[in-house]
Amino acid sequence: MNDLLDGARDSAAYLEPIAEGATLLRGFAVPAAATLLAAIESVVQAAPFRHMATPGGRRMSVAMTNCGRGGWVTDHRGYRYTAADPLTQRPWPALPAVFFDLAARAASTVGFAGFAPDACLINRYRPGARLTLHQDRDERDFKAPIVSVSLGLPAVFLFGGVQRRDRPRRIRMESGDVAVWGGPARLAYHGIAPLVDGNHPLTGRCRINLTLRKAL
DNA sequence: AAGTAGCG
DNA sequence: TGTT
Numbered sequence: 001m002n003d004l005l006d007g008a009r010d011s012a013a014y015l016e017p018i019a020e021g022a023t024l025l026r027g028f029a030v031p032a033a034a035t036l037l038a039a040i041e042s043v044v045q046a047a048p049f050r051h052m053a054t055p056g057g058r059r060m061s062v063a064m065t066n067c068g069r070g071g072w073v074t075d076h077r078g079y080r081y082t083a084a085d086p087l088t089q090r091p092w093p094a095l096p097a098v099f100f101d102l103a104a105r106a107a108s109t110v111g112f113a114g115f116a117p118d119a120c121l122i123n124r125y126r127p128g129a130r131l132t133l134h135q136d137r138d139e140r141d142f143k144a145p146i147v148s149v150s151l152g153l154p155a156v157f158l159f160g161g162v163q164r165r166d167r168p169r170r171i172r173m174e175s176g177d178v179a180v181w182g183g184p185a186r187l188a189y190h191g192i193a194p195l196v197d198g199n200h201p202l203t204g205r206c207r208i209n210l211t212l213r214k215a216l
Numbered sequence: 217a218a219g220t221a222g223c224g
Numbered sequence: 225t226g227t228t
Contacts (some may be wrong), residue, residue, distance in 0.1 A: 058222050072221095077225050079220060134221040148220075180227080 015110065017152065018171065020160050021145075022184030029149050030176030032102055034046060036151060039096040039123060043067045046093045047085045049124050052170040055079075061129040062192075068095035070119040070215040079120060079138045079150060081215045095120055103147040103212040106178045110143045119215035125155065125207040127197035133168060133189045134156060136213065144214035145182025151175050151201030151210070156193035164189055175202060 009161045017026040031037065051062035065070060069094040070081035083092050099120050107115035119139075123131075136146055150157075150173040157179065160168035168189065173179070181188055196205055 052221095055220055055221060056222070060221070063223080074221075078218095080225095132223085136221090138220095201224055 009208075017179070018169065018179070019154040019161070019185050019188065021183035022181035024173075024180070024189065025106055025109065025172065025178040026174075028106055028178050029102060029151070029177075030177040032098060032174055033151055035098050036149070036210070037202060037208075039098055040151075040210075043093045043096070043122065044080060046090075046118065047071075047088065049122075050087060062131055062180050063124040063126075063129075065122050066120060066121040067093040067099070068117065068215075069120065070216070072119065072121045080136060081128040099210060099212060102149065102178075102209075106149075106180055107145050108149050108150040109183070110180050112180065112182050115147070115214070117147065117212035117214055117215045120168075121213070123209040123210070123211065125153070125192065125195040127205060128194050129192075131192040133160060133164070135162075135189055136211075139167055139213055139215045141214075142186045143182075145180050145186065146211040147210075148179040149210040149212075150177045150179075151208040152200040153155070153195060153198050153205070153207040154210075155195055155207050158189075158190065158191040158193060160189040162187045163183075175200060 013027040157171045158168040160166045197205045
């Protein structure tokens with residue numbers, strides 16, 4: 001299992017700058033992808049995917065679940081991190097070591113040493129699902145970066161600036177790609193364009209995204 | 217301290 | 225969102 005992670009160092013992974021403080025690691029998670037998928041399965045068994053509601057009452061097209069000490073949730077009361085899954089009233093499943101290690105290593109590779117995530121949001125995109133431009137600002141402190149892992153179908157990642165008016169770049173994310181943003185880019189607006197239908201050997205007709213954060 | 221990852 |  002460690003050899004899967006170590007393998008990333010020797011694979012064809014390469015870095016691609018997105019913006020100041022934001023980097024794309026292409027192919028970084030390819031060697032660990034199957035292991036990550038297995039861990040996702042076990043999380044979902046305890047905390048199933050669900051479509052949360054925005055404070056305005058709209059159902060999100062992306063299905064979500066969480067693992068780690070904190071889980072991101074939204075409902076009519078707003079956005080926040082909770083220790084327990086509102087669906088089951090039980091604590092969110094533990095953060096799998098393979099998630100933690102991958103995120104810490106990706107962060108350290110691009111200059112964020114000591115990243116210790118305590119929350120992982122798992123997003124499932126089916127064809128047509130999207131995330132409009134938003135900032136991640138529900139975390140306690142913004143010193144820690146965000147690490148985002150793409151698995152399955154490709155998607156167009158929209159990455160803008162810290163001002164909403166900044167026009168986002170469109171970046172194609174493929175399975176095994178990892179985006180890391182922090183420092184001056186920590187509050188950058190970002191999103192995902194509507195997922196294009198397709199079939200991926202790993203996930204079938206969907207894309208799974210892991211977003212690791214230090215939230216607490 | 218009001219509004220929000222959605223909508224047209 | 226609710227409340228000093």
